[in-house]
Amino acid sequence: MDAIFSQPLKANARSPRRSLRPTRADLGLGTVAVILIALSLYPAWFDRIDRHPSDASGTVELAGIDQVATGGISSVRGTAKQIDIDAALNERARRETTELPYQPANMEVRDLGDMRQAISVAHMPDDAFIEDSEYGLLPVRAVDGRRPFDVYRGASPSRMGPRVAIVVGGLGISQSGTLSAIRNLPSEVTLAFAANGNSLARWMQEARRGGHELLLQMPMEPVGYPTNDPGDNTVTSEQMNAEDFSSVLASLGQMTNYVGVMNYLGGQLTSDASALHPFMSELARRGLMYLDDGSSARSVAVDLAETTSIPAGAADLVLDDVQDAGEISRRLDQLEQIARTRGHAIGVASAFETTTSVIGSWIREAERRGITVTPVSSVVRDPEGR
Secondary structure, three states: OHHHHHOOOOOOOOOOOHHHOOOHHHHHHHHHHHHHHHHHHHHHHHOOHHHOHHHHHHOOEEEOOOOOEEOOEEOOOOOEEEEOHHHHHHHHHHHHHHHOOOOOOOOOOOOHHHHOOOHHHOOOOOHHHEEEEOOEEEEOOOOOOOOHHHHHOOOOOOOOOOEEEEEEEEEOOEHHHHHHHHHHOOOOOEEEEEOOOOOHHHHHHHHHHOOOOEEEEEEEOOOOOOOOOOOOOOEOHHHHHOOOOHHHHHHHOOOOOOOEEEEEEOOOHHHOHHHHHHHHHHHHHOOOEEEEOOOOOOOOHHHHHOOOOOOEEEOOEEOOOOOOHHHHHHHHHHHHHHHHHHOEEEEEEEOOHHHHHHHHHHHHHHHHOOOEEOOHHHOOEOOOOO
């Protein structure tokens, strides 16, 4: 090293020690670098929350996040990140508006389960389906078009397979028979109360608490009337041709919470299409169904119902016109075969204690064979299809 520094300098030669000193160019480049670093750090320093205390409540600080671009949100890797909450919420609302399919306001979708009365209040009439009148409380459609048929109908089991509907009528005539039917028959059996029966309001409540669907049996003009007399407020062909609904309304006002009407006798009226038409129209206007008990081969009631938009059906068999346990069981087996062939069948019977006992036993056995017992409203044809 001493040898190097002891050598004489040559003209225009540059000292090695001098070469280590910064030149003006080096100083210029260093100054530029310092300025660039300062400029790059300035935004992060300026955006610190403590520099803007008035905005601290409206921001959230995050760090070390890759660069992203979202509404109201920006970030740079390794620097502080601020979120403008209001802008982010506005952006979210905009995306929901533009990305989700259009849905009409106040849209309500109902199924039948929603329309039925809850079992806890099934024994109470719904004010939306009642018209107060001189004849009592009459069934009527609600202002939104819903029907008593929709609200008071019984729950239908969800099981698949052949369906059998059984209607036991004549309730309200015999107190012991009525009590036996309500207490011993499963809730899937529809019960029909005679309009001229006794204590109908009380029995209605008992039956509805038990989960039963109800019909009202209305006295209608039979062949040979008035010698063959169904009782008070019989609906006659003469009344219907004159559109005199006094007898109809007097019967309808005897109880509440039923889905429709079933004839009691009525062979003359149900065979007269011109007289039956205003009767069916009145039931349709009030949102009720009609069940023909199948006792008259001349009945045109179900065919006529198609022209008046009323839910309607007809019984396939009378189960107990012979009061014998063996014969009732045989009829029930026939009803099962009809259901297996056609998919469903309707049987009607009366509230005799022998009848209800046989029906109860048969239902338990039939369900093990894959038969579904269901309220009659679930197997009738409903033009409105709700």
